[in-house]
Amino acid sequence: MNQAQAPIRLLTVDDHPLLREGIAALVQHQDDMVVAGEACDGAEALEQFRRLRPDVVLMDLQMPGCDGIAAIAAIRAEAAQARIIVLTTYRGDAQALRALKAGASGYLLKTSLRRELLDTIRCVHAGRRRVLGEVAADIAEHAAGSALSVRETEVLRCAADGAANKQIALQLGVTEETVKVHMKNILEKLGANDRTHAVTIAVRRGIFAL
Template sequence: MPISVLCIDDHALLREGIAAVLQGQEDFQFVADAATAEEGIERFRVYQPAVTLLDIQMPGVNGIEALVRIRKESPSAKVIMLTTYKGDAQAARAIAAGAADYLLKSSLHRELREAIRIVHAGRRHVTPEVAAEVMQNMGGATLSQREIEVLQCISNGNSNKIAASRLKSSEETVKVHLKNISAKLGAKDRTHAVVIALRRGIIDMV
């Protein structure tokens, strides 16, 4: 029996490209695709694919939340997360939520088919670039939820004063949080901290 595959991604060209790659192989069957997490969850219920390809960053419900919902309904679901960034924080959250793999979109042309076969066989597989990123930052200081909120707010271009107002805190407290954030991330300043946090997937681009 061919391996049935569902692809959930908000980029039509990526979905079409994956469909074209898999439809040319006898051991794959591309059964459906979806542009949103909500639509993807519904199609998962209908098609019950052997392997689901799920974009980690989508408008509305994000990939990790969709993964949690799919796995809650079907604990044996085999899901491969797709991402543009090799952020170790995102990878760790996805794997903790039950993802069987975490693939960079830039590596799909050379790794996708083998990754699907490995995951379908019941094994986990993480692309080497992502594994290296996770290992490099393992054991480092982690940001608190409040620090993440401050950093996310600052990443939108807000001043300390505006961030303090939005977070119902004081400007001085925001400054203390930023100092601690920079120390934990090894950042030279607030801009550098934002860049590091985006790269590692600690905060999201909005």
């Protein structure tokens, strides 16, 4: 690193201390980057971002309270130039799209951190986007398909909780026939055999979490 060039300052956001320690261990041997701060949830991430103004934020998605996608949106609302890399256990294309639309510039699975993290930090800091190959492939695979509507997602979430069509109709204030139509559309859009299969696909793709 050029001695006149300041290191890339990182903010690590994850509710698991071991993950934050692992990132710190990877970074400590790099001349061109340093961990400037840590946070354990989305609300603290926003506070630390305001205080530290890091160059790159490493953001988990599944956290208690304010989750990662909400935190990404909040940070980007205050600093449109903020560079954020998602670090997650889940490769679901729907979740990845939400994160990218919220303002993330990078998307990595935690299983790939050792081989991908450092290069991704440098790439995103330089103003480029970087999405892990298998996640990008999942996004591309489902890009041509129709996304579930808000109402269809609500219907499937109720089904995931074990509700029958009549119960779903009561919960959502619609007719049972309307629920059946929504469920038919859900199965077609997800390529599912039945509602249990549809729930499994929805969770795997990150449409919602159980």
